[in-house]
Structure formats: C-alpha cells, structure tokens
Amino acid sequence: MPNDFPTSPRTPPPHRHPVSPWSWQRIGFVYEKEMRETLRDKRVLFGVFISPLLITPLLLVVIGYFANRKAAEDKAEVLTIAIVDGPAALREAIARDASLSVITVQDTSQADALVQQRTARAAIIAPADSEQTLVANGTLALELVFDPSNEKSISAMRRIQDVIDEFNRTTTNERLKRLNLDAALITPTTLAKRSVASDKSVGGLILGALLPYLIVMTAAFGGMTSAFDLGAGEKERGTMETLLVSPATRTEIILGKTLTITTVSFASAVFTIIGLVGSFVIGLSYFAQLTQGKIAISYTAVAVMTLVTLPLTLFTSSLLMILSSFARNQKEAQSYSLPFVMVVILPAMLSLFVGDENPLGMSLIPLLNCALAIKQSLAGSLTVGFFSLTFLSSAIYAAIAVAVGTALFNREEILFRS
Numbered sequence: 001m002p003n004d005f006p007t008s009p010r011t012p013p014p015h016r017h018p019v020s021p022w023s024w025q026r027i028g029f030v031y032e033k034e035m036r037e038t039l040r041d042k043r044v045l046f047g048v049f050i051s052p053l054l055i056t057p058l059l060l061v062v063i064g065y066f067a068n069r070k071a072a073e074d075k076a077e078v079l080t081i082a083i084v085d086g087p088a089a090l091r092e093a094i095a096r097d098a099s100l101s102v103i104t105v106q107d108t109s110q111a112d113a114l115v116q117q118r119t120a121r122a123a124i125i126a127p128a129d130s131e132q133t134l135v136a137n138g139t140l141a142l143e144l145v146f147d148p149s150n151e152k153s154i155s156a157m158r159r160i161q162d163v164i165d166e167f168n169r170t171t172t173n174e175r176l177k178r179l180n181l182d183a184a185l186i187t188p189t190t191l192a193k194r195s196v197a198s199d200k201s202v203g204g205l206i207l208g209a210l211l212p213y214l215i216v217m218t219a220a221f222g223g224m225t226s227a228f229d230l231g232a233g234e235k236e237r238g239t240m241e242t243l244l245v246s247p248a249t250r251t252e253i254i255l256g257k258t259l260t261i262t263t264v265s266f267a268s269a270v271f272t273i274i275g276l277v278g279s280f281v282i283g284l285s286y287f288a289q290l291t292q293g294k295i296a297i298s299y300t301a302v303a304v305m306t307l308v309t310l311p312l313t314l315f316t317s318s319l320l321m322i323l324s325s326f327a328r329n330q331k332e333a334q335s336y337s338l339p340f341v342m343v344v345i346l347p348a349m350l351s352l353f354v355g356d357e358n359p360l361g362m363s364l365i366p367l368l369n370c371a372l373a374i375k376q377s378l379a380g381s382l383t384v385g386f387f388s389l390t391f392l393s394s395a396i397y398a399a400i401a402v403a404v405g406t407a408l409f410n411r412e413e414i415l416f417r418s
Helices: 024-039 042-076 088-095 108-116 130-135 151-178 199-208 211-221 224-237 240-244 250-281 285-290 299-326 330-353 360-364 368-379 384-409
Strands: 079-084 100-105 122-125 143-146
Touching: 024 042, 024 224, 024 250, 042 224, 042 250, 079 088, 079 108, 079 151, 088 100, 088 130, 088 151, 100 108, 100 151, 108 122, 108 143, 122 151, 143 151, 199 211, 199 368, 211 250, 211 299, 211 330, 211 368, 224 240, 224 250, 224 299, 224 330, 240 250, 250 299, 250 384, 299 330, 299 368, 299 384, 330 368, 360 368, 360 384, 368 384
Parallel strands: 079 100, 079 122
Antiparallel strands: 122 143
16 A cells, blocks of 8 residues: 655664763863952962062062171171180281281180170180290191080181181291292192083072972962862852752863862962072072072973973872862861871972982982972983983872872762761
8 A cells, every 4th residue: 555645754863972081171161160260369369470470589689688788797797706825926817807806815714704605706725835836837736616506606716717727828838938948848739620510500500409399389389279269168168069060070070170270380380480580580689699690591491390390280289189179178178288288398398408410210209200300400410211200200190199089079978078
C-alpha cells in the first residue's frame, strides 16, 4: 500500500565531541571575576604595587642616608685610648693620627677600668722596658685591650692596629738603614691584584645576596591575603555556594582562583625586583659604595629571574589555596600560615649562606633551587643544566600542588567544613 504521507529526510544525529575535563573559557570567566574582586582590595594594591615600587625604594634611601651619616660621624669622631708604659716613638706615631686621643695611665688595672667605664675606648699596654727593647732592635710585646661588646671600642681597636702596622713598617725600614741593609731583604715578593670580573659580576655578587631571598619571600607571601580571601573568606561570607551553582565546575573554579593568586604573587615578586634593582641602578650613594659603582644586570639574569618565578609562584599559590580551602574561616587560615611561613623562610634564608657554585642535586630542592638559580644568574655562573632542572622540578612540584588543591576542593567534607 503506497504511503500517502510525505516523507521528510531524516536529520542526522549530532556529532558528539569528546568532553573536556574543564573549559578554559569558564576558567577565564572565574579568573576575570576573582581578579576584579582582588584588585578592589586596597590591601592587595598596597602590598603588590605601592609597597615594592614606593615604600621599598624609600626605605632603602632612608637606610642609605643614615648609613652614610653614621659612617661619616664615625670617621670624624676622635676616640680616646689609654697607654701604659709605651715607648716615645709609638706615642708619637699615635699622636700623628688625628682620630685618636691618648691618655697615659700607670698600670694595667687602671687601663682595664677605663675601657670598661668607656672613658677610654681601648688601651695599649707595653712592658716597662719597652724603650730599651726598641733601641736593642728587639720585638716589643704589646697588649691591646678593648671591649668587643662596644662598637666604638671595636673601631678604636682597628685604628690602633692600623697605627701599629704603620709603626712596624717605619721602624723596620729605619733598622735596615742603620744596618746598611736593603729593604728588599725582608720583602721577597710583591703582589699586584688584577680582577677579571666584569661589572655585572661584581654588582651581581651584592644583589645575589639579597634578591633571591626577597623574590622567594614575595612569591610566597605576596598572594597570601588574596588566597585566604578567595577560599576561607568566601566560606565565611557564605558566597562560596553561589559560585558553586554557576556553570563552572569545581575544578574550573579552583583553577581560576589559583591562577588569580599566582598572578598577584608573580606581580608582587616582579615589582619587588623592579623596586630593589631600581634603587641600586639610580645611584643611591650607599649602595653604589657596596657595589663599588659597578652595578649592572644582564638581560639573561632578568630572563632567568622571570622564568624561575613563574613555577615558583604557581607552587606557593597552590599551597596557599590548599590551606585556604581547608580552613573554615580566615582566622583559621591565618593560624595555618605560621607553618607555611616557616617552611618558606628556611630555604629562603639558606640561600643567603650558600654560594653560587652548587651541585646539580640542589636544583631539586623546592624553593631553594629557585633562589640559587637567581643567585647564579646574577653572578654569571648559571649553567643550562642547573636552570633546566630547577625549572622542570619547580613545575612538577607546582603541578602536584595544583592537583592536590583540586582534589581537596572537590571533596564535600573539605569544602563545607563547619
């Protein structure tokens, strides 16, 4: 029987694409939303932008001013020293030093008392037969008394040492002349120093002692306020549930939040670098003296600092997000921050005492490896192997931290702790 109803062509079934575990578009929406809210927080703006670019250079200017002022005052100050039974030649040598004033005392106990009372900053004690010893070309056994707990006493001790060194050279030359001997007899060698280090290496040595520590610290703590607000803060305000009913999955939400904290931490580290390096480069007198006027940073060092900071900030931001997700409120999150601070400070401080030539195995130590890579780049001793292992291991640690944070955020008993 013929079909009287018109037939319509069959609609082909829709093509099904494989489902992605997350959508970068939704992650971007979460990231944009969190960045807007984060940048409205004046605490974040102050910590990330104002403090590194204005407060840090200002503090360095103030430190440099007072350091220069103190150095000038110390140099101009006349320090009183006591002397017991000193020979006339030595007294004359001390008198020629305008920075020292001499008072004569009778015995050792009196000299000790004057130094303890800070009436005299240091004392020279000579044997009673010091004049005869010098005339007989003998060796004069002097005793230098000072107070190592007093800064001015230490300064007086150093000035006395300089005077005695010059006195020894002068007296030795006079003795050689009396004996008709050439001074070369007691000077078998002369030593001329010649540096092969570039200006960048000399300046990098000074910056390498400070920058790695500060970069690790700012990378770790720059996003702490944002992290505690985006996790524990949302729980406390009751806005987390609103975010969870959005089209974004929990994985997309935690990734967007982690990227927000990473951005804040990275910006904090970069602006700290700019603020600190800028203070050296613009020629602050105190820091110019530290670097001997040879401050310079290569483009390679800047690139290394930037690249190493990326996985570093992602790692520390993920750890902060884990703490924030686990905490019930911001107060509890802050209590968790103390162990985190200790874990970060230890390798950061260790970088201050470790040189720039390190075994390859140290590139696998979290946090410390980034500090050492920065230190090596500033000193010009960074190898491709050390940098590659540092970047790769830091990226792996960051990926593990992100995975742990994502897993915790997807657990009901963690996310809705009360």
